[in-house]
Amino acid sequence: MLQPQWLRTFRALVTTGNFTRTAEQLDLTQAAVSQHIQHLEKRLGRLFIRQPRQLELTPAGHALLDYARELETADQRLTQRLAGNEDSQGDIRLITPGSIGLALYPRLLALQEASPGLNIHHRFAPTREVVDAVLETRFELGIVTLKPDDPRLSVTELAHEPLELVVPAGIEITCWQDLVELGFINHPDGLDMAARLLSRRFPGNAGVSTLPQKGSTNQIGLILAPVARGLGFSVVPRHARQAFADQQAIHVVPAPSAEAEVIDTLWLLSRAEWPLSARAERALAYLRQSLSNEERT
The missing domain is CATH 3.40.190.10 (Periplasmic binding protein-like II)
Known part of the structure; x- marks a missing residue:
């Protein structure tokens, strides 16, 4: 087990890059700072490359810095958990x-x-x-x-989130061929969402794999940007559509009936x-x- 004081000295030295400033910050002698680093290096190997005007971390030094940060995060989590009865702090x-x-x-x-x-x-x-x-x-x-x-x-169960068929503003969708001509804008869950929704909207369709793909993105906030420019259509959750800035440039194709809707359940998890x-x-x-x-x- 590494001494907490040694780790505090190490973290301070990484921050200041200077033994004298570290000693002043921690109210220690410079000899004490050097001794703490020597203890660590005896256990872990060389931690710093000492340049004339700076200190550079070795691979062992980087590993120790990650370890020290993990300990700090764990300590913060413990403090937060023990203070769990306060609903306006933490x-x-x-x-x-x-x-x-x-x-x-x-x-x-x-x-x-x-x-x-x-x-x-x-x-x-x-x-x-x-x-x-x-x-x-x-x-x-x-x-x-x-x-x-x-x-x-x-x-x-937390909430429900409908899937929506979103097309460029002014575009009417009456049949599967309209979607084929428009083209699909894909995203990481796009094919799954489109398959589930379009199988209800257009029973007996040729399948989403037959739709021409006009583009894709993995950024949820940008999925509807090409749709707004008239480059294709997409199927997204309602919250993603509602968060899109340019609502005037897109159109949500309404479901012809309740049976043609797909509504996902959002599940809340905790330990x-x-x-x-x-x-x-x-x-x-x-x-x-x-x-x-x-x-x-």
Whole structure:
């Protein structure tokens, strides 16, 4: 086990790049700073290349710096968890797919404005990464569209998200051939979403694999940019469409009936072994109310 004081000295030396300034910052003698680094180098090997006016980290030094940062992050998580009864202070860590993240992040920022003591940490990620991040407690909350089956997870229904057929403004879609002539704008989940929605809108169609692809992007916020320019159509979740800036340039083709709609369930994930922090509970209540109001309008 490395002594915490040695690690603090190492981190300070990396920051200052100078033994004298490190000693002043930590209220130590320069000899004590050197001794701490010597202890570490005895255990781990050479940490610095000493240049005339700077210190350069060796591979061992970079590895130790990563280790020290991981310890600091773990310490912060412990502090946050032990302070979990405070609903207006601390970190709210949420990991989600792109479309729902576009909808939730502005809402969470509004919550942070109301309670500046809260710190919002949001990450966009695919389903597998969301599940892993919650299981590894790197994020307290996660949202996915495919319900996982893992006893370590608490899984509850959060909201519903319809898929939408989006075309350029002014374009009418009456048959499958109209889509063929327009062309498809793909994205990481595009073929799956299109297959599920278009099989209901156009029963007996030739299949999405037969549609000419006019482009693709993996950036959820940019999927509808080529659609807005008249370059093709796409199938996206409603939250992704609502977040697009130029609503006048696109058109959502309405479903002819309820049977022609596809509505995905959004599942909320957290670790099953311990209760959510008070701040996470507050954030969830805020988000549920906001999403519920949106679904009713």
